Amino acid sequence: xxxxxxxxxxxxxxxxxxxxxxxxxxxxxxxxxxxxxxxxxxxxxxxxxxxxxxxxxxxxxxxxxxxxxxxxxxxxxxxxxxxxxxxxxxxxxxxxxxxxxxxxxxxxxxxxxxxxxxxxxxxxxxxxxxxxxxxxxxxxxxxxxxxxxxxxxxxxxxxxxxxxxxxxxxxxxxxxxxxxxxxxxxxxxxxxxxxxxxxxxxxxxxxxxxxxxxxxxxxxxxxxxxxxxxxxxxxxxxxxxxxxxxxxxxxxxxxxxxxxxxxxxxxxxxxxxxxxxxxxxxxxxxxxxxxxxxxxxxxxxxxxxxxxxxxxxxxxxxxxxxxxxxxxxxxxxxxxxxxxxxxxxxxxxxxxxxxxxxxxxxxxxxxxxxxxxxxxxxxxxxxxxxxxxxxxxxxxxxxxxxxxxxxxxxxxxxxxxxxxxxxxxxxxxxxxxxxxxxxxxxxxxxxxxxxxxxxxxxxxxxxxxxxxxxxxxxxxxxxxxxxxxxxxxxxxxxxxxxxxxxxxxxxxxxxxxxxxxxxxxxxxxxxxxxxxxxxxxxxxxxxxxxxxxxxxxxxxxxxxxxxxxxxxxxxxxxxxxxxxxxxxxxxxxxxxxxxxxxxxxxxxxxxxxxxxxxxxxxxxxxxxxxxxxxxxxxxxxxxxxxxxxxxxxxxxxxxxxxxxxxxxxxxxxxxxxxxxxxxxxxxxxxxxxxxxxxxxxxxxxxxxxxxxxxxxxxxxxxxxxxxxxxxxxxxxxxxxxxxxxxxxxxxxxxxx
Ligand SMILES: Cc1cc2nc3c(=O)[nH]c(=O)nc-3n(C[C@H](O)[C@H](O)[C@H](O)COP(=O)(O)OP(=O)(O)OC[C@H]3O[C@@H](n4cnc5c(N)ncnc54)[C@H](O)[C@@H]3O)c2cc1C
Ligand code: SF4
Ligand code: SF4
Numbered sequence: 071x072x073x074x075x076x077x078x079x080x081x082x083x084x085x086x087x088x089x090x091x092x093x094x095x096x097x098x099x100x101x102x103x104x105x106x107x108x109x110x111x112x113x114x115x116x117x118x119x120x121x122x123x124x125x126x127x128x129x130x131x132x133x134x135x136x137x138x139x140x141x142x143x144x145x146x147x148x149x150x151x152x153x154x155x156x157x158x159x160x161x162x163x164x165x166x167x168x169x170x171x172x173x174x175x176x177x178x179x180x181x182x183x184x185x186x187x188x189x190x191x192x193x194x195x196x197x198x199x200x201x202x203x204x205x206x207x208x209x210x211x212x213x214x215x216x217x218x219x220x221x222x223x224x225x226x227x228x229x230x231x232x233x234x235x236x237x238x239x240x241x242x243x244x245x246x247x248x249x250x251x252x253x254x255x256x257x258x259x260x261x262x263x264x265x266x267x268x269x270x271x272x273x274x275x276x277x278x279x280x281x282x283x284x285x286x287x288x289x290x291x292x293x294x295x296x297x298x299x300x301x302x303x304x305x306x307x308x309x310x311x312x313x314x315x316x317x318x319x320x321x322x323x324x325x326x327x328x329x330x331x332x333x334x335x336x337x338x339x340x341x342x343x344x345x346x347x348x349x350x351x352x353x354x355x356x357x358x359x360x361x362x363x364x365x366x367x368x369x370x371x372x373x374x375x376x377x378x379x380x381x382x383x384x385x386x387x388x389x390x391x392x393x394x395x396x397x398x399x400x401x402x403x404x405x406x407x408x409x410x411x412x413x414x415x416x417x418x419x420x421x422x423x424x425x426x427x428x429x430x431x432x433x434x435x436x437x438x439x440x441x442x443x444x445x446x447x448x449x450x451x452x453x454x455x456x457x458x459x460x461x462x463x464x465x466x467x468x469x470x471x472x473x474x475x476x477x478x479x480x481x482x483x484x485x486x487x488x489x490x491x492x493x494x495x496x497x498x499x500x501x502x503x504x505x506x507x508x509x510x511x512x513x514x515x516x517x518x519x520x521x522x523x524x525x526x527x528x529x530x531x532x533x534x535x536x537x538x539x540x541x542x543x544x545x546x547x548x549x550x551x552x553x554x555x556x557x558x559x560x561x562x563x564x565x566x567x568x569x570x571x572x573x574x575x576x577x578x579x580x581x582x583x584x585x586x587x588x589x590x591x592x593x594x595x596x597x598x599x600x601x602x603x604x605x606x607x608x609x610x611x612x613x614x615x616x617x618x619x620x621x622x623x624x625x626x627x628x629x630x631x632x633x634x635x636x637x638x639x640x641x642x643x644x645x646x647x648x649x650x651x652x653x654x655x656x657x658x659x660x661x662x663x664x665x666x667x668x669x670x671x672x673x674x675x676x677x678x679x680x681x682x683x684x685x686x687x688x689x690x691x692x693x694x695x696x697x698x699x700x701x702x703x704x705x706x707x708x709x710x711x712x713x714x715x716x717x718x719x720x721x722x723x724x725x726x727x728x729x730x731x732x733x734x735x736x737x738x739x740x741x742x743x744x745x746x747x748x749x750x751x752x753x754x755x756x757x758x759x760x761x762x763x764x765x766x767x768x769x770x771x772x773x774x775x776x777x778x779x780x781x782x783x784x785x786x787x788x789x790x791x792x793x794x795x796x797x798x799x800x801x802x803x804x805x806x807x808x809x810x811x812x813x814x815x816x817x818x819x820x821x822x
Pocket of ligand 1: 109110111112115116117118119121155156157158159160161178179180181182183184185186187195196197198199238239240241268269270271272760
């Protein structure tokens with residue numbers, strides 16, 4: 071029972087990014103260990119040009135430090151100013167850059183120079199994307215074959231006399247008392263003032279871990295397919311590298327491709343087409359749902375799932391290639407002491423105890439004991455202290471305490487939540503304005519400040535006008551419709567009769583500024599528009615918005631309401647933006663999305679009960695109870711306390727993705743339009759995806775965009791909960807993704 075619960079909690083807590091977690095670094099790529107920098111693929115640079123750029127930046131930063139040349143100045147021949155681990159694009163550029171600034175530098179490389187690129191098959195073309203950015207640093211880069219590129223890099227290394235020690239993998243490092251590092255390889259140790267870790271993500275080929283896998287004729291890489299002729303070859307794997315290997319080997323050999331899945335879901339469209347042709351012409355035999363159990367001399371045993379049974383088949387082979395991807399280097403990184411994003415650290419029970427202690431102390435404060443205030447400050451201060459010392463559970467406690475206080479106090483006077491009941495609303499009212507007003511001010515300011523930051527990050531820095539306009543829209547809607555109108559303009563409109571004499575003097579309109587939230591918030595997110603004897607204007611507008619404007623918007627823009635207009639989504643896109651990569655990923659995370667169906671149904675039922683309670687006496691009691699619970703669960707906990715507490719841990723879109731009934735309503739509409747062939751919203755891909763994963767990583771609703779890109783399959787609201795934020799399009803270094811124009815088979819286009 072407890073084991074199951076623990077596994078369930080584990081599956082939730084660990085869902086963001088799984089094994090692909092990156093080390094936590096600051097703006098200068100410095101990790102949690104001062105003096106240890108992480109760059110390149112490992113720090114999120116998905117292509118050679120960006121990896122090179124990070125190398126140059128880190129070299130500039132290190133060279134600018136006052137003690138940058140302390141080791142070389144000491145004259146000690148055994149000490150280096152900078153030791154770079156990994157001779158790939160980023161590491162080499164960092165080393166060359168630092169050396170140019172006069173630092174004493176050494177590079178340690180586990181295999182060969184630029185091993186990742188060396189490992190690509192012969193003649194592979196290296197794209198020099200993104201085109202809009204020039205290459206920086208001492209390494210040469212243009213679109214070229216891998217052989218040309220590597221020859222140029224070799225030349226640069228010898229011309230600049232850079233010391234690179236190959237076949238010398240780093241196994242560990244320790245920070246010394248003098249602030250420098252001792253770096254260990256098998257058999258040697260080095261001393262350096264600073265270390266740059268540039269080991270990439272592709273280092274360790276994943277293994278099957280079955281008997282016989284260490285035989286000489288079982289390989290984990292394919293370098294040169296042309297070297298093999300007239301052999302029985304077994305290829306194991308279901309990704310592009312396995313399929314490409316099988317295709318190349320099939321030109322001169324008899325190839326069997328074993329894959330454990332029922333179909334190839336992660337393979338380029340072009341590769342799938344070529345594979346189908348090769349299977350058709352009997353050049354390749356594919357065995358789906360098969361798992362290698364062991365490799366023997368000349369035969370391998372494959373367990374094949376067939377109609378519920380799993381017989382073992384013997385497959386002849388002269389040579390086998392196991393191409394099932396690379397191991398994430400998470401364990402190696404942790405062994406160095408690096409903090410990885412999303413790692414749960416600290417003591418959860420201690421964090422929970424401190425949160426409870428904070429609120430109990432606040433309760434005493436509310437009862438008039440001033441010591442309660444001191445105790446609350448001490449408990450909360452301890453939480454923050456533990457957080458600063460590295461406890462992630464303590465930060466969760468901090469964010470929960472803040473969010474709960476904000477929403478607990480925001481209730482009407484004497485209806486505040488424990489421990490604020492009876493005193494919170496009064497204590498948090500400033501300058502004659504209630505806390506709900508200051509909450510709106512705070513919300514708007516936070517959205518503005520973090521919105522401008524996000525606009526700079528995605529729009530201005532990346533020269534992306536779509537993102538600039540998106541953030542202008544989000545901030546603009548917040549200021550006008552969720553702050554200025556309800557707090558000021560509505561009152562002026564009534565006072566100066568901008569809405570006409572009749573409305574301005576109608577008590578069902580004039581005294582109800584809160585209804586102006588319904589100008590933008592549509593049913594079922596804001597069903598209060600239709601409740602408590604509203605003026606007819608609100609009923610007409612509410613119905614028009616929910617049942618005409620929103621459906622038309624969805625037809626053309628899918629769920630862009632969530633990423634361009636809505637205030638809830640707006641806070642997620644601005645304050646929550648820095649944690650967007652932590653959105654839960656994977657199958658379980660997607661299954662949780664069905665929770666918003668439950669909330670949508672609850673909203674429908676409560677609306678019907680409330681609207682019908684005057685006519686049907688039987689509805690009265692359930693209507694009251696339903697409205698109370700819906701308010702408590704949906705309007706307070708699910709939209710406010712929980713998602714805001716979880717921003718730094720699961721990204722900003724917890725409410726929008728899992729619980730918002732309006733998002734679900736739009737999802738249903740958009741999926742229907744897509745199925746009917748009339749939707750004008752989708753994302754399409756070209757064939758240039760290099761599987762870097764940046765799009766999937768940055769999708770704040772956890773969509774595995776890369777899988778769509780690899781298959782060049784259209785991404786829409788029939789197959790995902792995409793909200794059209796366009797961040798995947800913006801971050802893709804290969805310009806693979808784009809929003810589609812209208813579908814060619816759409817009826818609307820035919821009419822046009
Ligand atoms: C199939 C595929 C196709 C691609 N095509 C392109 C393309 O066309 N254009 C493009 O721009 N990008 C492409 N990429 C991405 C590109 O390869 C990477 O972005 C780039 O290599 C990252 O550089 P890096 O320096 O961070 O890491 P890497 O190039 O991976 O270099 C890391 C180095 O560190 C070494 N190392 C690892 N562990 C240790 C250790 N413990 N001690 C010492 N050394 C160690 C490794 O042996 C390796 O040499 C492609 C990637 C793949 C997988
Ligand atoms: S798939 Fe792309 S556009 Fe859609 S929500 Fe994710 S990042 Fe935004
Ligand atoms: S589509 Fe995604 S995985 Fe493919 S290159 Fe672009 S960002 Fe990388």
